[in-house]
Amino acid sequence: MPSTRTAAAKPKVGRPKTGTTQERHAQFLAQALELFMTEGVARTSIARIAATCGVSTRTIYERYSNKDALLIAALKHMVEQDVRAMTNLEQLADPSLATVLTHIGRLMLKKVLEPRMVSFFRIAISEVSHLPELARAVKEVGPERIYQMLANIFKTYADKGELPQLNFMRAAESYCELLIAGPRHKALFGVQEADWDAEAHIAFVVQLFLRGLHGMEQK
Template sequence: MRRGAGRPTTEQAEARHEELLDAALDLFLEHGFELTTIEMIAARINMTKRTVYARYADKPSLFRGAVQRAIERQIVPQDVLAGFDQGDLAATLESVARLRIGQVMTPNGLRLQRIINTESYRFPEIFTANFEQSAKPVLDFVAGVLDRAIATGQISPTDSGFAASAFMSMVVGGQVRAIVSGRVPARAELDRRINFTVRLLLDGLRPRGDERKEAP
């Protein structure tokens, strides 16, 4: 459809901006940062270079903007995380794992992980931004769930931050690496792996012997 003449509305301008960022991320992933040009990105969506430069001073700025938008799409609202905590520790952790793995299986999640894998040596700040904005809030939520489980005697006293990191590495990290490389497991197999590793983690954290007697 041909765009109407005259000044675009705010909604139209934002939609074009989103097109620009999507096209930029696609091309940076397809060709790498070095080989991708502003001309290529503008041509992909029939936009002038002048319009691109009106928003972004240079290619690195556009790259960071495209990655930042992809990160923001991966942020999990706190109310969604809170909804997972229904009192069953294993079920809560399984829900978190399915959510994080499912995010990586989306087109946005795959692009983001792959661009971080290929370009974070050049732009280390994108790795940090992804961790701080997307991963850390989930880690903090898991640590809080584990703290409550410690308080009620479900698991032994431990460093909940380390335990949350181990959870993400064991349950999520391995699956993410496989998915990003193109080896996507079937849903039943994914559920089996999640269930197994969550229970393996919790078995290692549960009180034993005298610890059970001392639990509140």
């Protein structure tokens, strides 16, 4: 008989027993992505994912042709959830663009600086040269979705006369770079200051960015 200690150490894995097929599949994708993020793409096999998620390798291959296809699907699922959270602005009464950008900035920065996401960025940097098609797919389902969402927001405010008409996609890319690049770089190399203030960083970026956009009206 196994000891109580051994039994308690076993992780709770496997296919969820309740919920719709769609909900069970969403949980499977989340579990698979967690493995990719914590153990690395190269070290995470289909067999490992199957064992952790409580499904057969045949079940996985019936839906996904290979590991890269599964990774892309898992990333896409995560990004779609994140985009929905970023655009869920119903609780903001008649929001200014600064309020919207602050709200989105908090969600983006929190996601980018999650320890598991930092680990995934490190893995991606080391493996991108071996998987160029994966890098392209990640760009399509990740940053480009966020850029398009922001570009649509900027156009909405420009159409109301609150922003100049400009290259909205380029503006979206610039906002994300201002917001994310520095903190992510420091997190990747473990050099983030202990007293770094995320809220102060977001407020500075939003103010700098909006002043820059409005300054373009003068030209």
